[in-house]
Amino acid sequence: xxxxxxxxxxxxxxxxxxxxxxxxxxxxxxxxxxxxxxxxxxxxxxxxxxxx
Amino acid sequence: xxxxxxxxxxxxxxxxxxxxxxxxxxxxxxxxxxxxxxxxxxxxxxxxxxxxxxxxxxxxxxxxxxxxxxxxxxxxxxxxxxxxxxxxxxxxxxxxxxxxxxxxxxxxxxxxxxxxxxxxxxxxxxxxxxxxxxxxxxxxxxxxxxxxxxxxxxxxxxxxxxxxxxxxxxxxxxxxxxxxxxxxxxxxxxxxxxxxxxxxxxxxxxxxxxxxxxxxxxxxxxxxxxxxxxxxxxxxxxxxxxxxxxxxxxxxxxxxxxxxxxxxxxxxxxxxxxxxxxxxxxxxxxxxxxxxxxxxxxxxxxxxxxxxxxxxxxxxxxxxxxxxxxxxxxxxxxxxxxxxxxxxxxxxxxxxxxxxxxxxxxxxxxxxxxxxxxxxxxxxxxxxxxxxxxxxxxxxxxxxxxxxxxxxxxxxxxxxxxxxxxxxxxxxxxxxxxxxxxxxxxxxxxxxxxxxxxxxxxxxxxxxxxxxxxxxxxxxxxxxxxxxxxxxxxxxxxxxxxxxxxxxxxxxxxxxxxxxxxxxxxxxxxxxxxxxxxxxxxxxxxxxxxxxxxxxxxxxxxxxxxxxxxxxxxxxxxxxxxxxxxxxxxxxxxxxxxxxxxxxxxxxxxxxxxxxxxxxxxxxxxxxxxxxxxxxxxxxxxxxxxxxxxxxxxxxxxxxxxxxxxxxxxxxxxxxxxxxxxxxxxxxxxxxxxxxxxxxxxxxxxxxxxxxxxxxxxxxxxxxxxxxxxxxxxxxxxxxxxxxx
Numbered sequence: 001x002x003x004x005x006x007x008x009x010x011x012x013x014x015x016x017x018x019x020x021x022x023x024x025x026x027x028x029x030x031x032x033x034x035x036x037x038x039x040x041x042x043x044x045x046x047x048x049x050x051x052x
Numbered sequence: 053x054x055x056x057x058x059x060x061x062x063x064x065x066x067x068x069x070x071x072x073x074x075x076x077x078x079x080x081x082x083x084x085x086x087x088x089x090x091x092x093x094x095x096x097x098x099x100x101x102x103x104x105x106x107x108x109x110x111x112x113x114x115x116x117x118x119x120x121x122x123x124x125x126x127x128x129x130x131x132x133x134x135x136x137x138x139x140x141x142x143x144x145x146x147x148x149x150x151x152x153x154x155x156x157x158x159x160x161x162x163x164x165x166x167x168x169x170x171x172x173x174x175x176x177x178x179x180x181x182x183x184x185x186x187x188x189x190x191x192x193x194x195x196x197x198x199x200x201x202x203x204x205x206x207x208x209x210x211x212x213x214x215x216x217x218x219x220x221x222x223x224x225x226x227x228x229x230x231x232x233x234x235x236x237x238x239x240x241x242x243x244x245x246x247x248x249x250x251x252x253x254x255x256x257x258x259x260x261x262x263x264x265x266x267x268x269x270x271x272x273x274x275x276x277x278x279x280x281x282x283x284x285x286x287x288x289x290x291x292x293x294x295x296x297x298x299x300x301x302x303x304x305x306x307x308x309x310x311x312x313x314x315x316x317x318x319x320x321x322x323x324x325x326x327x328x329x330x331x332x333x334x335x336x337x338x339x340x341x342x343x344x345x346x347x348x349x350x351x352x353x354x355x356x357x358x359x360x361x362x363x364x365x366x367x368x369x370x371x372x373x374x375x376x377x378x379x380x381x382x383x384x385x386x387x388x389x390x391x392x393x394x395x396x397x398x399x400x401x402x403x404x405x406x407x408x409x410x411x412x413x414x415x416x417x418x419x420x421x422x423x424x425x426x427x428x429x430x431x432x433x434x435x436x437x438x439x440x441x442x443x444x445x446x447x448x449x450x451x452x453x454x455x456x457x458x459x460x461x462x463x464x465x466x467x468x469x470x471x472x473x474x475x476x477x478x479x480x481x482x483x484x485x486x487x488x489x490x491x492x493x494x495x496x497x498x499x500x501x502x503x504x505x506x507x508x509x510x511x512x513x514x515x516x517x518x519x520x521x522x523x524x525x526x527x528x529x530x531x532x533x534x535x536x537x538x539x540x541x542x543x544x545x546x547x548x549x550x551x552x553x554x555x556x557x558x559x560x561x562x563x564x565x566x567x568x569x570x571x572x573x574x575x576x577x578x579x580x581x582x583x584x585x586x587x588x589x590x591x592x593x594x595x596x597x598x599x600x601x602x603x604x605x606x607x608x609x610x611x612x613x614x615x616x617x618x619x620x621x622x623x624x625x626x627x628x629x630x631x632x633x634x635x636x637x638x639x640x641x642x643x644x645x646x647x648x649x650x651x652x653x654x655x656x657x658x659x660x661x662x663x664x665x666x667x668x669x670x671x672x673x674x675x676x677x678x679x680x681x682x683x684x685x686x687x688x689x690x691x692x693x694x695x696x697x698x699x700x701x702x703x704x705x706x707x708x709x710x711x712x713x714x715x716x717x718x719x720x721x722x723x724x725x726x727x728x729x730x731x732x733x734x735x736x737x738x739x740x741x742x743x744x745x746x747x748x749x750x751x752x753x754x755x756x757x758x759x760x761x762x763x764x765x766x767x768x769x770x771x772x773x774x775x776x777x778x779x780x781x782x783x784x785x786x787x788x789x790x791x792x793x
Contacts, residue, residue, distance in 0.1 A: 004194075004197075008178075008201065011174065011177060012174060012205075015170050015173060015174050016170070018170065019166060019167065019170040022166045023163060023166060026159060026162055026163055026166070031162070032112060032114075032115075033111075033112040033113055033114045033115065034114055035113040035114040036090075036093055036111060036112060036113030036114060038090075039089065039090025039093055039113060040090070040093070042090065043090055043093070043094050
């Protein structure tokens with residue numbers, strides 16, 4: 001039973017991390033262009049360099 | 053869609069800190085038509101960024117839009133559009149983003165869905181342990197702990213995630229109506245409250261898992277519904293945006309500047325080049341030209357308009373550049389009249405009740421009666437009010453219309469995405485349902501059954517030499533007949549050399565002086581030696597010194613698969629009509645060619661509505677397929693409506709769905725998918741009810757455990773979703789009208 005004392009908080013914390021990540025992704029517009037993001041990953045254009 | 057699409061002024065975030073103080077920047081959203089893949093995406097971004105004054109550009113491939121941030125002092129929107137045009141992309145400024153609110157709502161639902169999903173996963177984790185513990189040796193204290201943890205997770209999650217249902221239910225009750233959200237809200241909130249009470253008492257009747265799972269599944273349905281709406285509206289707005297091209301306005305001092313068509317005001321003088329669409333209703337103040345009004349009146353033949361003549365927005369200028377003065381948009385304009393007719397027509401359709409709401413009207417009272425009966429029944433058997441209430445609430449939880457609420461959205465999503473793949477963009481949320489009910493199809497002629505462009509019909513009677521000479525004149529003109537002559541010549545493999553010094557006289561024809569004398573191509577009156585009596589409408593003559601005049605006859609070419617589509621519809625028992633604003637004989641001919649028996653020509657917009665009303669009065673449900681401005685009121689009045697993407701803006705707005713491409717086949721596909729989807733929605737209702745038929749008696753008898761409640765809920769939801777997915781790949785055939793196979 002003592003295992004529960006840390007297993008349950010662990011499960012909850014992991015779930016919460018997932019939820020926070022999802023909400024962050026949603027708010028930062030990651031789901032706005034699902035088609036385009038796929039193409040960007042294989043594009044040769046230097047889209048990944050930091051802006052000057 | 054991008055939230056930054058909104059037109060607005062922001063600080064120049066991408067210019068260096070030094071520049072930040074004085075540089076202002078604007079963000080504009082552009083609709084780009086032919087963007088298909090990642091390669092287009094990078095070239096569009098590179099092209100926009102290469103324009104001086106543009107600080108950033110980003111493409112949204114799913115939305116087919118590009119947003120650019122630029123310095124309004126150095127560059128304007130038109131310059132960006134021109135730059136894209138040079139790179140081979142047709143672009144236009146996006147219509148005022150009306151869809152933004154919808155996007156925000158979809159995002160909001162997704163956020164609530166995320167929270168509900170997180171809570172559902174954790175509560176199920178705890179619940180499964182408790183269920184397993186009932187079979188083995190879990191002690192009471194551990195079970196109680198797990199129930200308390202579930203309460204702690206589920207209650208705040210439900211309070212947040214289920215708000216859309218609560219709000220909608222309260223709105224419905226305020227309006228003294230019942231919708232699906234009333235039993236949903238009742239089920240969710242009662243389950244939560246009772247579970248909390250039972251947790252306090254330490255019993256096993258705890259339904260947090262069912263309540264949060266229910267919220268999760270229902271939110272999926274709600275989100276899908278919203279997602280379809282956002283996507284359809286975005287696509288429709290893109291189509292409209294691409295059509296509202298800019299206009300060249302002449303100022304008092306004679307300078308010209310480009311403004312968007314929406315910014316035009318009465319009194320402005322607009323220069324319209326040859327081949328351009330006239331952007332406003334107005335009067336010609338300079339020049340004489342031919343105007344193609346096929347989109348407005350359904351008439352295929354261009355009309356000559358001189359100085360002082362009236363032209364309508366949406367018509368195409370064919371022969372000479374003209375200056376048009378925009379007239380006041382008072383009640384006498386054609387557009388205003390059509391808008392009035394549309395408004396009147398739409399009121400008739402406003403009372404349509406969607407399938408899900410009709411189901412809710414039957415279902416919600418039944419649920420509440422069952423719940424009450426359970427309570428009264430157990431009280432009569434002397435079970436005491438607490439146990440009676442517990443069983444009554446169990447009935448409400450079990451009957452909570454989870455599958456019922458998913459049944460329609462799941463089908464809607466698969467049907468819409470299947471149609472999207474076939475080039476049909478569904479705009480109205482209840483369009484599929486109305487489309488499925490039609491038993492009569494009324495077609496417009498020009499631009500709908502026909503391609504809206506004439507072709508040479510007597511090509512075999514014309515020898516190569518005459519055709520080549522006529523084509524050498526025709527190549528200089530944008531008149532539809534000239535284009536048809538040119539196309540016929542090219543189809544024969546004739547190498548067309550443009551004649552020198554061709555002049556075009558609006559309303560008459562073309563002429564060119566050559567070494568062997570003058571050559572002319574035009575109306576009968578324009579050619580020497582042809583009496584005007586010969587020159588019926590729909591023909592051109594070619595005349596040259598030393599040769600007998602040659603006649604060219606034209607037909608408005610019927611879409612290749614139109615006869616097939618009509619035959620299919622008639623075989624399935626649909627009534628098929630052709631109603632057009634064009635001349636009676638032209639309408640008759642097309643009707644014969646595609647195999648329609650009932651046709652009517654020379655019908656005005658209000659006449660079309662009268663015909664639809666007559667059909668409606670005889671008990672028919674009409675699908676109107678049309679493209680012209682003159683069809684718009686009829687499109688709004690009909691039970692359901694479709695219009696090709698080449699249609700006038702106002703018609704596209706009025707239609708339930710827009711189809712793209714050269715073929716008429718999408719009309720058939722739309723009807724097939726609509727009917728199949730309605731069948732499937734009803735199947736889904738049946739599945740949901742079957743689950744209830746099994747579980748409700750159990751609940752009323754007091755045998756439902758939290759495990760059974762969770763299982764019934766999840767399994768029925770999954771079953772209806774899987775059933776809906778079948779529509780994606782199913783082979784469909786047009787079933788007979790009235791449901792007979």
